[in-house]
Amino acid sequence: MYLPLPSSILPITLALTLLLIGWLGWANERDPESLWAPGDLSQYHAEIGTCTSCHQAFRGPTTAKCVGCHSLQWFADISEATVKEFHQSKIRNGRSCLDCHTEHRGRLGQIVIGETGNPHGEYIFLATGTRSCTDCHAFGSGPGKPTMLLENDLSRSLFAKGSGAHQPGEFADCLQCHVARSQ
Numbered sequence: 539m540y541l542p543l544p545s546s547i548l549p550i551t552l553a554l555t556l557l558l559i560g561w562l563g564w565a566n567e568r569d570p571e572s573l574w575a576p577g578d579l580s581q582y583h584a585e586i587g588t589c590t591s592c593h594q595a596f597r598g599p600t601t602a603k604c605v606g607c608h609s610l611q612w613f614a615d616i617s618e619a620t621v622k623e624f625h626q627s628k629i630r631n632g633r634s635c636l637d638c639h640t641e642h643r644g645r646l647g648q649i650v651i652g653e654t655g656n657p658h659g660e661y662i663f664l665a666t667g668t669r670s671c672t673d674c675h676a677f678g679s680g681p682g683k684p685t686m687l688l689e690n691d692l693s694r695s696l697f698a699k700g701s702g703a704h705q706p707g708e709f710a711d712c713l714q715c716h717v718a719r720s721q
């Protein structure tokens with residue numbers, strides 16, 4: 539069977555081929571990785587030889603690739619109890635690792651980002667119209683001090699809004715169920 543291709547396919551293919559040839563030539567002359575990679579990998583991952591350990595073709599870094607190494611068993615073997623349970627539940631829920639981890643920030647760069655003390659992400663502000671953590675919380679001073687939820691109209695209405703899905707102690711990780719509307 540003969541399937542006619544649109545006539546525009548030829549010039550596009552030609553352009554892409556030229557681009558590829560051009561890139562290959564250019565990349566050979568320089569350090570090929572520096573063309574693609576935005577910055578050095580962290581000390582934790584510097585030993586990883588191939589980009590495809592974390593990157594999937596056309597999709598960028600994926601959670602499935604991370605979990606290929608950082609499996610349920612990996613956390614059981616390596617991590618403290620709380621970190622282990624936290625991550626095993628993220629893996630089971632299919633939560634994206636990239637919400638809280640990054641890469642290519644340089645050899646000494648930290649790859650645990652942003653949300654360390656904020657389990658809700660920016661979503662909390664978008665969804666509730668609040669501007670500060672202290673609209674809903676009192677924070678103990680010093681590391682390891684607990685975060686207290688204030689009993690006010692904001693928190694009460696948040697529990698009510700879930701139509702049953704907002705269970706006390708169970709719904710701090712908003713992005714597990716909600717998609718942030720803008721970043």
Ligand code: HEC
Nearest residue numbers: 571574575576583586588589591592593598599639640641
């Ligand atoms: C340990 C896992 C890991 C390895 C190995 C790795 N990357 Fe990445 N890369 C990431 C993560 C995570 C991000 C997303 C960073 C962000 O946006 O916070 C990223 C982002 C990028 C980006 C920015 C565009 C995008 O897809 O988000 C490029 C380009 C990139 N990596 C190229 C490379 C190249 C080239 C290599 C091989 C030399 C490589 N990476 C190896 C984890 C990795």
Ligand code: HEC
Nearest residue numbers: 582583586591592599603604606607608635636639649650
């Ligand atoms: C090829 C295996 C491999 C892949 C794939 C991989 N990692 Fe790692 N990762 C490691 C090893 C090994 C360490 C170092 C463990 C140690 O130092 O005990 C590490 C360490 C880490 C750490 C600890 C950093 C710290 O501050 O202690 C984080 C966070 C992490 N990886 C996240 C990720 C994420 C997110 C991805 C996917 C983008 C990923 N890793 C992909 C092997 C991998």
Ligand code: HEC
Nearest residue numbers: 604605608616617618621628629633634635637638650654
């Ligand atoms: C909601 C935020 C969040 C998500 C999602 C998340 N992490 Fe983490 N991760 C953290 C924080 C915070 C730490 C630091 C914990 C500590 O050291 O107390 C951490 C630590 C780690 C470590 C080091 C563990 C150790 O015991 O040294 C690895 C490896 C890691 N994360 C991988 C992953 C992978 C893989 C995923 C995706 C399945 C993921 N993380 C998802 C926040 C997150």
Ligand code: HEC
Nearest residue numbers: 655656657662666668670671673674685706707708709710
């Ligand atoms: C609109 C109200 C609201 C705002 C604003 C808010 N939170 Fe929360 N936060 C909650 C609620 C509700 C819970 C308890 C959820 C539950 O019971 O599972 C919670 C729980 C937490 C927890 C405990 C998580 C756990 O797993 O036990 C921490 C830590 C936290 N918030 C930090 C923050 C930080 C940091 C900010 C600011 C970036 C913030 N929150 C902003 C409503 C809010």
Ligand code: HEC
Nearest residue numbers: 658662665699700701703704708709710711712714715716
């Ligand atoms: C276990 C899943 C789950 C988690 C975690 C969760 N929600 Fe929800 N949420 C729901 C469901 C289900 C509804 C009801 C949706 C509906 O009625 O259409 C809802 C409704 C809402 C609504 C009202 C409807 C809307 O989209 O405006 C708001 C606001 C909301 N959630 C905010 C939050 C915030 C903030 C957090 C984190 C503190 C959170 N949710 C965590 C499942 C969840």
